[in-house]
Amino acid sequence: MRKLNTKWMHPRDQIIMIIDKIYKGGLTTTSGGNISIIDDDGDVWVTPSAIDKGTLRPTDIVCVKKDGTIEGRHKPSSEYPFHIAIYKCRPEIKAVIHAHPPALVSFSIVRQIPNTNVIPQAKHVCGPIGYAPYALPGSNELGDVIADEFAKGVNAVIMENHGTVVGGSDLSDAFQRFETMEFCARTLINGSTIGKPNYLSDEQIDAFENQIPRLLPEMEKVEHPSDERAIREQIQRIVLRACDQGMMISSYGTVSVRWKGDDFLITPTNVARWDIQLKDIVQIKDGKREPGKLPSRSTWLHQEIYKRFPHINSIILTQTPYLMAYSVTGEKIDVRTIPESWIFLQDIPNVPFGSHFAGEETILSTLGENTPAVIINNDSVLVTGDKLLGTFDKLEVAEFSAKSLTMGASLGKLVPINQEQIEDLRKKFLS
Numbered sequence: 008m009r010k011l012n013t014k015w016m017h018p019r020d021q022i023i024m025i026i027d028k029i030y031k032g033g034l035t036t037t038s039g040g041n042i043s044i045i046d047d048d049g050d051v052w053v054t055p056s057a058i059d060k061g062t063l064r065p066t067d068i069v070c071v072k073k074d075g076t077i078e079g080r081h082k083p084s085s086e087y088p089f090h091i092a093i094y095k096c097r098p099e100i101k102a103v104i105h106a107h108p109p110a111l112v113s114f115s116i117v118r119q120i121p122n123t124n125v126i127p128q129a130k131h132v133c134g135p136i137g138y139a140p141y142a143l144p145g146s147n148e149l150g151d152v153i154a155d156e157f158a159k160g161v162n163a164v165i166m167e168n169h170g171t172v173v174g175g176s177d178l179s180d181a182f183q184r185f186e187t188m189e190f191c192a193r194t195l196i197n198g199s200t201i202g203k204p205n206y207l208s209d210e211q212i213d214a215f216e217n218q219i220p221r222l223l224p225e226m227e228k229v230e231h232p233s234d235e236r237a238i239r240e241q242i243q244r245i246v247l248r249a250c251d252q253g254m255m256i257s258s259y260g261t262v263s264v265r266w267k268g269d270d271f272l273i274t275p276t277n278v279a280r281w282d283i284q285l286k287d288i289v290q291i292k293d294g295k296r297e298p299g300k301l302p303s304r305s306t307w308l309h310q311e312i313y314k315r316f317p318h319i320n321s322i323i324l325t326q327t328p329y330l331m332a333y334s335v336t337g338e339k340i341d342v343r344t345i346p347e348s349w350i351f352l353q354d355i356p357n358v359p360f361g362s363h364f365a366g367e368e369t370i371l372s373t374l375g376e377n378t379p380a381v382i383i384n385n386d387s388v389l390v391t392g393d394k395l396l397g398t399f400d401k402l403e404v405a406e407f408s409a410k411s412l413t414m415g416a417s418l419g420k421l422v423p424i425n426q427e428q429i430e431d432l433r434k435k436f437l438s
Contacts, residue, residue, distance in 0.1 A: 010284055011024055011279070011282050017065070018052035019052055019065040019068035022043075022054060022178070023063055025042060025104070025178055026040070026054060027063070028281065029042075029106055030060045034189060035060060035107055036060070038057065039106060039107045039170075040060065040170075041090070041104075042054050042102070042105075043102065044178055045101055045102075048073060050072050051071045051090065051091065053070075053071060053083045054068065054083075055067050055069050055082060055083065056081065056085050066080065067079075069083040071087065085144065088145065088146075088147060088149070089149050089150035089154070090103045091150070092151065092153060092154035092157075093157050096154045097158070099176065100162070101176055102175050103175075103181065104172070104173050104182060105172040106171065106185070107169070108170070108189040110192035110195075111188060112169075112170055115165050115166060115168055115171070118138075120136045121191045121195055122195070123191050124206045124207045124209070125198075125204055126190075126194065126326065127212055127360075128259050129187050129188075129190075129191050130209075131212070132183055133191070135163075137164040138156065138165050139152045139153045139165070139167060140152055141166075141169065144169070153166070153172060162174050163184055163185075163188055179279060179282070182257065183258050186256050186257050187256060187257070194326075194331045194335055197328060197331070197332035198332040200332065200413050201332055201333070201338050201416050202332075202337070205336065205337060206385070207385050211385075215386075218304035218364055223295065223306065224295045225297070225298040226290075226295040226296065229298065235266060235272065238264045238272050240285065241264060242262050242263075243285055245262055245323070245396070246260065246280050246281075248399070249323075249325060249399070249402075251281075254327045254403070255327075256280065257281055259325065259387065260280045260323075260326065261303040261305050261324040262274050263321065264320065264395050265319075265320040269313050269314050270290075271309065273288070273309055274303055275287050275289050275303065276301045276303055277301065287300075289302040291309075291310065294310070303324075305363050307365035308364075308367075312370075312374065312391065315371060316375075316391070318376065319374075319392065320394065321398045322389065322391050323389070323395075323399060323402050324363070325387055326387050327409070328406075328410075329410040329413050330382060331387075332409065332413050333409060334382050334385060334386060337384050339355075339357055340382065340405075340408065340409055341412070342405065343423035344411055344424075345408075345411075346432055348404055349429060350432055350436050350437070351379075351400070351401050352380055352401060352404065353377050353379075354378055355405065356378065356381055357381070358373060358382070358384065359383075360385045362383055363386065363387075363389070370389065380401065388405065390405065
């Protein structure tokens with residue numbers, strides 16, 4: 008797997024990697040959106056105008072030299088002028104992404120800015136969001152209104168009746184901001200379908216940020232036998248699969264697998280999930296962490312689950328588009344939609360935000376043989392199981408159930424499987 012390394016990868020290769028993720032993720036259309044990077048020489052590398060985003064190659068990327076001359080087979084994006092306007096007013100910004108992701112476009116056409124305090128990491132990732140009044144696409148006026156917003160210090164702007172534009176210290180930073188903003192917008196829309204979204208206070212968000220396990224001591228010697236390396240491969244495969252299927256985003260998601268006894272491997276903090284490498288995964292042995300690595304903020308919780316529940320050998324904690332609708336509203340999800348859902352999950356209780364913090368007992372006292380998953384309000388869903396693939400399957404079933412329920416809410420009253428049918432399922436599959 009190739010890692011996005013903004014220090015060593017050529018700008019055109021970075022752009023191709025990210026535009027491919029944006030297009031395949033359904034966050035732009037064949038003709039919509041554009042990406043640019045400004046290099047150390049002041050040259051700007053930008054996607055071309057009117058070329059299929061689904062088939063772009065490095066040779067299609069256009070270079071606009073510092074002196075204004077153009078190198079490449081195509082014309083630069085017609086919206087290239089506002090990229091230049093951003094770079095001029097904010098020299099510390101080195102990459103810009105503009106696209107028309109559906110949820111953020113929804114906000115742009117109702118003239119609103121999504122409140123990112125709906126999930127814990129978003130305020131930190133997105134920062135304050137600006138709002139640019141409508142101007143003709145490709146015009147100097149559009150560049151002016153967008154630059155005016157970026158000049159205020161924001162790194163993300165909602166473009167009225169148009170879409171969004173974000174900047175970053177590099178392309179990875181810009182993409183994480185772009186993806187997290189769209190996820191927030193989608194979560195708010197889905198949540199509004201089934202209830203009323205609730206928001207976190209700044210103090211609650213600060214508490215989340217302080218959950219980094221700095222005090223976990225480092226082990227002196229690390230070994231990586233073949234069974235340990237096999238677990239790393241399992242974790243990487245599931246994380247990448249979750250990202251590909253929209254079940255995990257760059258800025259949030261933890262996967263762990265029991266290794267031996269209460270020792271386990273877990274994903275790190277501050278590594279883009281879709282870009283995770285085998286060496287990034289952190290070994291936790293005898294209560295100590297692999298040297299030089301920072302494991303997930305939720306490491307304490309994973310550690311306690313493995314200690315207290317011998318039948319649990321894998322854990323996924325993530326944010327998915329439809330389960331998060333239940334998370335941010337506090338509504339209880341009824342998985343009695345189809346037999347498979349209830350057999351796999353039985354009941355998914357909601358627990359308060361902060362229940363996953365170190366020292367908290369709520370989740371530990373809630374999980375059990377008949378309760379493999381919980382929804383953490385305004386945070387995530389936590390799913391447990393034996394084999395990691397089976398745990399991921401439970402997550403998929405839960406998300407599909409949440410999607411069906413959310414979509415069904417617009418059709419009429421939801422009618423779940425009745426209690427007699429539940430008892431029949433219990434006798435046949437769970438006795």
